[in-house]
Amino acid sequence: MTPPPAAGPTDDVDVLVIGAGPAGLTAATYLARFRRRVLVADGGAPRACWIPVSHNLPGFPQGISGEAIVRRMTEQALEFDALIEPGRVEALERDGEGFRAQLNGREVRARAVxxxxxxxxxxxxxxxxxxxxxxxxxxICPICDGYEAIDKAVAIIGRDDGGVREAAFLRTYSDRVTLIHVGPAEALTEEDELRRMGVELIRAPIDNVSLEGDRVTALSWGGTFRIFDLVYSALGTAPNAELARxxxxxxxxxxxxxxxxxxxTSVPGLYAAGDVVRGxxxxxxxxxEAAIAATAIHNVLREADGWTVA
Ligand SMILES: Cc1cc2nc3c(=O)[nH]c(=O)nc-3n(C[C@H](O)[C@H](O)[C@H](O)COP(=O)(O)OP(=O)(O)OC[C@H]3O[C@@H](n4cnc5c(N)ncnc54)[C@H](O)[C@@H]3O)c2cc1C
Known part of the structure; x- marks a missing residue:
C-alpha cells in the first residue's frame, strides 16, 4: 500500500466541506494536514463576518473582528493546500458509498461530506x-457579548417566550432591561416571570430605529419613542440544512x-459541524465540532483504505 496522496486540484475529492465559516475552515485545515484531498465550497457572507469585535474567542484578549477571524482561518487552510472555491452547492446526492454535489455547473464527487x-x-x-x-x-447573541452590556439600558426585541429567556439572561448584566414584544399577544406566556425579574414589558410593533454616536437614540412605535444604549434581537435563526434534509x-x-x-449525521458519510448543528x-x-468531525472522517477513510491496525 502507498501512503494517501497529498491534496491536488480535482473534482474527485476525499472530503467536500460545504461552508467556509469557522467550522468549515477549521475542518479544512485538519483534513489538509491529514493529507486528505479536501475541497471547501462557500456561498459567501459567513455569519462570522457579522461580528464587529469578538471578545470571547480564546487567545484574543483584546478582541478580534469576525472578518479577521475568517481571513486568518482561510490563510491557515490554504497554507496546507486545502482548496477553497466560491459557489453554492446546489444539490447533494448519494453516489454509491460517497456523494455527488452540484457546484458551479459541474459535478464534484466526494467520499465524505x-x-x-x-x-x-x-x-x-x-x-x-x-x-x-x-x-x-x-x-444578536448575549452569550457572545452580554459582558459588554454591563449596566447599560438594554432593549430586547422578541416575538415569543424566546424574548423572555433572553431578557432573563441579560439580567445578569443590567437592571435596566426592557422586552419589546412585537409578536402576537398569545405568544408571550411568561409575563409573570418578567415582573419577578424586574424586566419592563412593552407590547408594540417597532416602526423605526435611530442611531447616534454609540447609542440607539430611539426605538419608536406609533409616535412614542424611547432611548436605549443597545438592542438585542431575539427573533431566532433558521439553519441552512436543506441539502441534508x-x-x-x-x-x-x-x-x-x-x-x-x-x-x-444519520446519513452514512455525512457529517455536520457549527451553527447548523443543534447546540x-x-x-x-x-x-x-469541526476538529472532531474531521478526525472522525479521516479515521473512517483510513479504515476503508486498510490504513488502520485492529
Ligand atoms: C452579530 C454576531 C456576533 C457574534 N459574535 C460572536 C462572538 O463574539 N463570539 C462567538 O463565538 N460567536 C459569535 N457569533 C456567532 C458566530 O458567528 C457563529 O457561531 C459562527 O460563525 C458559526 O460558524 P459556522 O462555520 O457554523 O457558520 P458561518 O460562519 O455562518 O458560515 C457558514 C458558511 O456556509 C456557507 N453556505 C451555506 N449554505 C451553503 C451551500 N449550499 N453551499 C456553499 N456554502 C454554503 C455560507 O455562505 C457561509 O459562508 C456572532 C454572530 C453574529 C451574527
Missing part, C-alpha cells in the same frame, strides 16, 4: 438594522442537524 453551512439570522425588519449590527448597537438526514425540532458524538452557536464550539 461535512456540512458546515451555518444558520440565517431573522433580523428585525427595521430601516438601518444592518448598519446598527455592524456598530454593535443591535446585537434532501438526503433524509435527521433534524431536530428547530431544523438543526442531529449528530452523534463524532458529528456524524451552542459559538466560534469555539464550531471549531471543536
Amino acid at each position: 461535512l456540512l458546515a453551512t451555518g444558520v440565517i439570522d431573522h433580523h428585525p425588519d427595521l430601516p438601518g438594522v444592518e448598519r446598527a449590527i455592524e456598530r454593535a448597537l443591535v446585537r 434532501a438526503l433524509d438526514a435527521r433534524t431536530g425540532e428547530n431544523g438543526c442537524m442531529i449528530v452523534d458524538a463524532r458529528q456524524a 451552542l452557536n459559538q466560534i469555539a464550539v464550531a471549531g471543536a
Whole structure:
C-alpha cells in the first residue's frame, strides 16, 4: 500500500466541506494536514463576518473582528493546500458509498461530506438594522457579548417566550432591561416571570430605529419613542440544512442537524459541524465540532483504505 496522496486540484475529492465559516475552515485545515484531498465550497457572507469585535474567542484578549477571524482561518487552510472555491452547492446526492454535489455547473464527487453551512439570522425588519449590527448597537447573541452590556439600558426585541429567556439572561448584566414584544399577544406566556425579574414589558410593533454616536437614540412605535444604549434581537435563526434534509438526514425540532458524538449525521458519510448543528452557536464550539468531525472522517477513510491496525 502507498501512503494517501497529498491534496491536488480535482473534482474527485476525499472530503467536500460545504461552508467556509469557522467550522468549515477549521475542518479544512485538519483534513489538509491529514493529507486528505479536501475541497471547501462557500456561498459567501459567513455569519462570522457579522461580528464587529469578538471578545470571547480564546487567545484574543483584546478582541478580534469576525472578518479577521475568517481571513486568518482561510490563510491557515490554504497554507496546507486545502482548496477553497466560491459557489453554492446546489444539490447533494448519494453516489454509491460517497456523494455527488452540484457546484458551479459541474459535478464534484466526494467520499465524505461535512456540512458546515451555518444558520440565517431573522433580523428585525427595521430601516438601518444592518448598519446598527455592524456598530454593535443591535446585537444578536448575549452569550457572545452580554459582558459588554454591563449596566447599560438594554432593549430586547422578541416575538415569543424566546424574548423572555433572553431578557432573563441579560439580567445578569443590567437592571435596566426592557422586552419589546412585537409578536402576537398569545405568544408571550411568561409575563409573570418578567415582573419577578424586574424586566419592563412593552407590547408594540417597532416602526423605526435611530442611531447616534454609540447609542440607539430611539426605538419608536406609533409616535412614542424611547432611548436605549443597545438592542438585542431575539427573533431566532433558521439553519441552512436543506441539502441534508434532501438526503433524509435527521433534524431536530428547530431544523438543526442531529449528530452523534463524532458529528456524524444519520446519513452514512455525512457529517455536520457549527451553527447548523443543534447546540451552542459559538466560534469555539464550531471549531471543536469541526476538529472532531474531521478526525472522525479521516479515521473512517483510513479504515476503508486498510490504513488502520485492529
Ligand atoms: C452579530 C454576531 C456576533 C457574534 N459574535 C460572536 C462572538 O463574539 N463570539 C462567538 O463565538 N460567536 C459569535 N457569533 C456567532 C458566530 O458567528 C457563529 O457561531 C459562527 O460563525 C458559526 O460558524 P459556522 O462555520 O457554523 O457558520 P458561518 O460562519 O455562518 O458560515 C457558514 C458558511 O456556509 C456557507 N453556505 C451555506 N449554505 C451553503 C451551500 N449550499 N453551499 C456553499 N456554502 C454554503 C455560507 O455562505 C457561509 O459562508 C456572532 C454572530 C453574529 C451574527
